[in-house]
Amino acid sequence: MAGPQVRVGISGWSYASWRGDFYPRGVRRADELAYVAARMPAVEVNASFYRLQRPTTYARWYDTTPRGFRFTVKGSRLLTHLLRLRDPADPLATFLASGVLALREKLGPMLWQLPARGAPTPEALDAFCAMLPRTYGQAAALASEHGTRISGDRVWLPDTDRGSGRRIAHAVEVRTAERLDEVVEILRRHRVALVVSDGAGTWPMVDRRTASFAYVRLHGHSRLYHGGYSAQRLRTWAERIRSWDAPTWVFFDNDADGRAPYDAVALARELS
Numbered sequence: 001m002a003g004p005q006v007r008v009g010i011s012g013w014s015y016a017s018w019r020g021d022f023y024p025r026g027v028r029r030a031d032e033l034a035y036v037a038a039r040m041p042a043v044e045v046n047a048s049f050y051r052l053q054r055p056t057t058y059a060r061w062y063d064t065t066p067r068g069f070r071f072t073v074k075g076s077r078l079l080t081h082l083l084r085l086r087d088p089a090d091p092l093a094t095f096l097a098s099g100v101l102a103l104r105e106k107l108g109p110m111l112w113q114l115p116a117r118g119a120p121t122p123e124a125l126d127a128f129c130a131m132l133p134r135t136y137g138q139a140a141a142l143a144s145e146h147g148t149r150i151s152g153d154r155v156w157l158p159d160t161d162r163g164s165g166r167r168i169a170h171a172v173e174v175r176t177a178e179r180l181d182e183v184v185e186i187l188r189r190h191r192v193a194l195v196v197s198d199g200a201g202t203w204p205m206v207d208r209r210t211a212s213f214a215y216v217r218l219h220g221h222s223r224l225y226h227g228g229y230s231a232q233r234l235r236t237w238a239e240r241i242r243s244w245d246a247p248t249w250v251f252f253d254n255d256a257d258g259r260a261p262y263d264a265v266a267l268a269r270e271l272s
Contacts, residue, residue, distance in 0.1 A: 009250070010036065011044040011252065011255070012047065013036045013043055021258050033061060033065065042108060046074055048075070059099070065106065071106055071108055072171075079092060079095065080114055084118065084121075088127070093143055093144075094146040101158060102156045104136075109213070110170050112173070116203050129172075132170050135166060144157055172195065174194065174195070177204045188211075194206060198219060209246070213246055214248040214249070215248070215250075228257070234266050241271065
C-alpha cells in the first residue's frame with residue numbers, strides 16, 4: 001500500500017547557470033518551467049519573497065504546468081523581514097491580491113521564512129498565524145481588503161465562489177533557536193508546519209511536527225546553497241521522510257552549483 005504523498009521539487013527554476021546543463025541548449029527561458037514540470041510535481045516560488053509578482057505571471061505559470069502540478073509560494077519579505085510580522089493585515093491582503101490566487105487549485109502550502117537575526121517575537125508570530133487564511137475563500141476575502149500599494153491590473157481576485165472551500169496550508173521556516181519552544185507551541189496550536197531546514201549548520205535544523213504535513217527545505221549540507229547531496233545523504237533523507245508517515249513537501253535550494261534539480265530527481269527516485 002502506498003504511503004502519504006511526498007512531492008519533491010526545487011526552490012526557483014530560472015537560473016542562468018543551469019542553461020546548457022540541467023536545461024539542454026535550445027530550451028528557451030520561457031519553456032524552463034514546463035521542462036521542470038515534466039520532471040517533478042512541484043516548485044517553490046522564490047521570486048515572490050523579493051517583490052510582488054504580476055497576476056499575468058501567476059496566470060502564465062498556471063497555464064504552463066500540467067494538471068496536478070503544485071506551486072508553494074514564499075511570502076513577501078516585507079512582512080517577515082522588514083515589518084517582522086507587525087501590523088500584518090494590509091501587507092498580507094496586498095500579497096494575496098497580487099496574483100497568488102490565480103494559481104487556483106495548483107496553489108500548495110504558503111511558505112513564510114523568518115529572519116535569523118531580529119526574528120519576529122512569538123507574540124507577533126501568534127497574531128500572524130491567527131490571521132492566515134485557511135481556505136481559498138478566506139484568502140479571497142482577505143485579498144479584497146488590499147491596500148493602495150497595488151491597483152488596476154496588478155490586482156487579481158476570483159470572480160466566483162468556485163473552489164472557495166479548498167484548503168490552504170502554511171509553513172514557517174525559523175532560522176534561530178531563540179524562544180524555540182514558544183514558537184513550536186504557537187505553530188502547533190495554529191496547525192502551521194515548522195520547516196525542517198538544512199542550512200549547512202548556518203542555523204539550527206529543527207524537526208518537530210506541528211501540523212498534519214511536513215515541509216523540508218534543503219539549502220545545502222556542507223556549504224549554504226552550494227554542492228550536492230550524496231547518494232547516502234539522499235537515502236538518509238528518504239528514510240527520515242518515510243518515518244514521518246505524513247504528506248510531505250521537499251524543496252532543494254542548493255542552486256548555486258546547479259545541483260538542486262538533479263538532487264530533487266534523485267530523492268524522488270529513492271522515495272519511489
